[in-house]
Amino acid sequence: MAKIEILIPAMGEGITEATITQFLKKIGDFVEEEDSIMEIATDKVDSEIPAPKAGKIVKFLFNEGDTPQVGDVVAIIATEGEEADTENTEESPVQKEQEPISEDFAAPVLLETIAPQISSKTEGGTFISPLVRTIARTENITTDELNQITGTGEAGRITKRDILQYLEDKKSQPTKIIPAEPIVAPIGSGSVAVTAHKSYEGENVEIIEMDRMRKLIAQYMLSSKQTSPHVTSFIDVDVTGLVNWRNKVKDEFLKKENQKLTFTPIFVEAVTGALKDYPMVNVSVDGDRIIRKKYINIGMATALPSGNLIVPVIKATDELNLIGITTKVNDLAERARNNKLQPDEIKGSTFTITNLGAFGSTTGTPIINQPEVAILAVGAIKKKPAVIETPHGDTIGIRQIMVLSLSYDHRVVDGALGGMFLKRIAENLENFDTKRTV
Structure with missing residues (x-):
């Protein structure tokens, strides 16, 4: 029987590539038609790629964290009766240990982020995937900071794991706490006294980090008010x-x-x-x-x-x-x-x-x-x-x-x-x- 090629599907105007975030099946697994094979992410939304027909997965052509273009072949399925290509299976670049998706980066994005654009390449010329760039924009990581991250992916690429680890390391660094002082605007013409944001460390409060989607919503709402006189x-x-x-x-x-x-x-x-x-x-x-x-x-x-x-x-x-x-x-x-x-x-x-x-x-x-x-x-x-x-x-x-x-x-x-x-x-x-x- 024939072998079926699995492609990165067209996902809307302006989307030319997608990052493979997680494989849901392994080489050698049998899948039914419409079974999800892998999860992919763009800078707009997460999605899944289903099997077009029932068969056996014989090859993956990309690793988790890689960013194939729309139309690229990412996997091959052999339908019933087709012998798996053992040589190709062994040469498949897929890693044996699959990286789990961080829950904070698995939700669909409401709308496009309004944050400054991140370069698609590091100073050394290494490609930066859309998923990594989106995380960087959401977390306000600058291009200079990305250049300092040592990538563990193929050809030195920065993977999702790399940038999430960088964020964890950054959070663990001690923060200098400066006591808040009131900022007083000049009196008159409706001006009022404004109190600067203060640190709540040590007080009876809970600090909750915004998830990725909430940060994007916050950025979008602020940008809308700044753009349109409501x-x-x-x-x-x-x-x-x-x-x-x-x-x-x-x-x-x-x-x-x-x-x-x-x-x-x-x-x-x-x-x-x-x-x-x-x-x-x-x-x-x-x-x-x-x-x-x-x-x-x-x-x-x-x-x-x-x-x-x-x-x-x-x-x-x-x-x-x-x-x-x-x-x-x-x-x-x-x-x-x-x-x-x-x-x-x-x-x-x-x-x-x-x-x-x-x-x-x-x-x-x-x-x-x-x-x-x-x-x-x-x-x-x-x-x-x-x-x-x-x-x-x-x-x-x-x-x-x-x-x-x-x-x-x-x-x-x-x-x-x-x-x-x-x-x-x-x-x-x-x-x-x-x-x-x-």
């Missing part, structure tokens, strides 16, 4: 009709479509309709140019069990009906929580929704997901007394009310556009067709 607008929305409709049809929807109908797909549908009406919100900024997107991809901020968050993207929502959006939302949310997203599924959004109501918050001021120019926060739906206008006069009733908050980039979205866009989302929700069938 303005936030708010609006109350009466979603009584929408809530009653969903309560009425959700069981039938689950039975018919085998999907849970949450409010998120309905919010996505309402936002998509508003973006069609106000396309200048579906843009990004490139210097002095405004890039208007003629497609609509909605990102949905999703909380992870670790406490971090990630933004999977629902592509082409303007081409999907409510059933299609619901299916995509449920699938992406489930795989996000189980660390199963593919690299292409966390990029390319043109607008983002974050659901504050899932945690009981009524409103908030979200930070823009760059390079987008607006983000919608959805608050909790609460029963509140409200004025109800009728042909016979006004009355007071109990209504289902929620608050929408829209943060937008004031460089390109003025208050009028932001307000009209937010109002259109509210109108789409308040005027939801409660006679719609599923």
Whole structure:
């Protein structure tokens, strides 16, 4: 039978290589179709390479820590009946002792790091893999520091183990503690006294190091606030009709479509309709140019069990009906929580929704997901007394009310556009067709 070559797959625009972080199988192992063979990492996301067919692994062409290019052959499987090539197996460069992945560097990256770029080669010309460069940027390791690390990989390459060991050694070095002194700004024009950060060593506190993902989120949030002048607008929305409709049809929807109908797909549908009406919100900024997107991809901020968050993207929502959006939302949310997203599924959004109501918050001021120019926060739906206008006069009733908050980039979205866009989302929700069938 034939031998099957396992390749580094294409993983999205701009990704040309991947680092092999861990082999999940050994030479001589039999695998079933779709069994994961190895884990790989780029500077955007971690992933696994599955077996395209059942067979026996006869050769690995790279070591753990190596960085093959997209399209490179990394392993060979012999299908049933094919004799393994003993000579090639013995020459395989794979190390016998496999390096475990550090838990801190196994989670998917929310978005690209904003830290300064690290050179792809040391002063001596040795290649530095994307994984090592990403760790260096995340941990604020300079190029000069990388040049001082002695690599133990092939041809002197710095491996993940090398840089993690360097970090451990760096942390173990004694730190000079300087007592904090208050820094006082000049009085006047709103200036205030600022207290410098102090050391908490010896006090009754716990010091918790940020994991890799949390550091990237922190860097990204700071960069977004520095990039875009944020303005936030708010609006109350009466979603009584929408809530009653969903309560009425959700069981039938689950039975018919085998999907849970949450409010998120309905919010996505309402936002998509508003973006069609106000396309200048579906843009990004490139210097002095405004890039208007003629497609609509909605990102949905999703909380992870670790406490971090990630933004999977629902592509082409303007081409999907409510059933299609619901299916995509449920699938992406489930795989996000189980660390199963593919690299292409966390990029390319043109607008983002974050659901504050899932945690009981009524409103908030979200930070823009760059390079987008607006983000919608959805608050909790609460029963509140409200004025109800009728042909016979006004009355007071109990209504289902929620608050929408829209943060937008004031460089390109003025208050009028932001307000009209937010109002259109509210109108789409308040005027939801409660006679719609599923």
